[in-house]
Amino acid sequence: xxxxxxxxASVYDYxxxxxxxxxxxxxxxxxxxxxxxxxxxxxxxxxxxxxHLEFFxxxxxxxxxxxxxxxxxxxxxxxxxxxxxxxxxxxxxKESDHIDVLMLLFGGVSYIKPQELRTFFEAxxxxxxxxxxxxxxxxxxxxxxxxxxQAYDSDELKxxxxxDVRQEDHQTVMDFSFLIARSGGSVExxxxxxxxxxxxxxxxxxxxxxxxxxxxxKSEGFSGLKGLWFLQKT
Numbered sequence: 001x002x003x004x005x006x007x008x009a010s011v012y013d014y015x016x017x018x019x020x021x022x023x024x025x026x027x028x029x030x031x032x033x034x035x036x037x038x039x040x041x042x043x044x045x046x047x048x049x050x051x052h053l054e055f056f057x058x059x060x061x062x063x064x065x066x067x068x069x070x071x072x073x074x075x076x077x078x079x080x081x082x083x084x085x086x087x088x089x090x091x092x093x094k095e096s097d098h099i100d101v102l103m104l105l106f107g108g109v110s111y112i113k114p115q116e117l118r119t120f121f122e123a124x125x126x127x128x129x130x131x132x133x134x135x136x137x138x139x140x141x142x143x144x145x146x147x148x149x150q151a152y153d154s155d156e157l158k159x160x161x162x163x164d165v166r167q168e169d170h171q172t173v174m175d176f177s178f179l180i181a182r183s184g185g186s187v188e189x190x191x192x193x194x195x196x197x198x199x200x201x202x203x204x205x206x207x208x209x210x211x212x213x214x215x216x217x218k219s220e221g222f223s224g225l226k227g228l229w230f231l232q233k234t
Contacts, residue, residue, distance in 0.1 A: 008192055009069040011178060013049055014152040014159050024222050025055035028135055031217060031230055032101060037133050040100030045088040045124075046108035050074025053081055059101065064088050089116065091123050098129045107139030107226060109204065110172070110196035117204065121211035125233055134213055134231040137221055138204055139196050143172045156183045172196045201227070 032038065039058050047053060047063030049070045054077045061081035065071050071083040088104075089112065102124055112120050128134075145166050152159040157180070164175040178190040205215055208231055217230040 007069050008178075008190060009049065009067050009073060011159060011161075011180065011190070012070070013051065013073075014157070015150050015161050016051075017152060019051070019222070021051040022055055025052050027219075027228070028052075028103070029056065029058075031219070032133060032135075035133055035216065035230060035232070036131075037101055040129070040132075041098070042101040042103065043099050044103040044105070046104060046106070046111065047071075047074060047083070048106075050077050050081070050083075052103070052105065054078045089120060091127070098132070099124075099127050100129055100132050101135065102128060102132070103135040105135070105137040105222075107137060107196060109136060110139035110199060112197065114170075114197060114199060114203070117199070117207040118211050121208055121213065125212045128233050130233060132233050134208075134229075134233070136204075136208075136229040136231065138201055138226050138229070139198065140172070140226055141198055141200055143167060143198070157181070167198065170198050172198055205229075 040060065041062070042053075042056050042059035043062045043064065044053055045064050047065050047070075048067070050063055050073065053061045053063055053074065061078060063071065063074055063081060063083045064086060065074075065083070066085065066087055068085045071085055075081070075083055088108075109117075143165060148163040148165060150161045150163070159181075160179045162177045166173050172195070174194045174196075176192045176194070180188040180190065208215065212234055213231040214234045215229055215231045219228045221227045
C-alpha cells in the first residue's frame with residue numbers, strides 16, 4: 001500500500017481495476033495470429049503501467065511512456081521487458097531489430113496534434129519491418145460532456161475520482177479530482193488535467209495511409225465507440 005506523496009501512477013490501476021487486460025490482450029494476440037504475426041519485437045507507445053504488455057509472452061516486449069513511475073510499475077510486472085522514458089513523438093528507439101508489432105491503445109493517438117499525425121506515423125513506420133502490424137485504439141470523435149465518478153473500495157483503501165469532461169477547441173478536456181482515504185484515517189487529495197485531440201477517424205485513417213499503412217481489420221473497441229484497428233505497413 002502506498003503512503004503519502006501518492007502519485008497518479010500509483011492510483012491509476014485501482015481506478016481501472018474493472019478492465020480485463022488479459023481478455024483485451026488475448027483479443028489482440030488472436031488477431032495478430034490471424035494476420036501471421038506471432039513473435040518478434042512488440043513495442044507499446046504510451047504503455048503506462050504495462051497492464052497489457054505482461055500478457056505478450058511470445059514477443060520481445062518494449063514500452064515507451066513519459067511517466068517514469070508508471071514505467072517502474074510496468075517493470076515490476078514484466079521484468080523481461082525493457083522500458084524507455086521519453087515522449088513518443090521524439091524517436092529514441094535504437095534496437096538493432098526493427099519492430100514487428102507497434103501498439104498505441106486507449107486513445108493514446110490523441111496526444112498527437114492534428115498537424116503532426118502524418119509525420120508521427122511516418123517516423124515510427126521507418127522503424128518497422130515490412131508486413132509489420134500497427135494496433136491502434138483511437139480516441140472518441142465526440143465525447144459525452146459532464147461530471148463522472150469512479151471509485152475503488154476496500155477495507156484498507158478507498159479512492160474516489162471525480163471527472164469534469166468538456167469539449168474545447170476540438171479537444172477533450174478532462175479535469176480530475178481524487179480523494180484517497182486509508183484505514184488509518186488519513187485522506188489525500190490529488191488533481192490533474194488531460195487534453196486529448198478529437199481526431200475524426202477518417203482523418204486518422206487518411207494520415208495513416210499517407211504514412212504507409214493499410215487498415216486490414218477493424219473491430220469493436222475495448223470501451224465505447226472508439227474501435228480497435230489493425231494496420232499493416234505497406
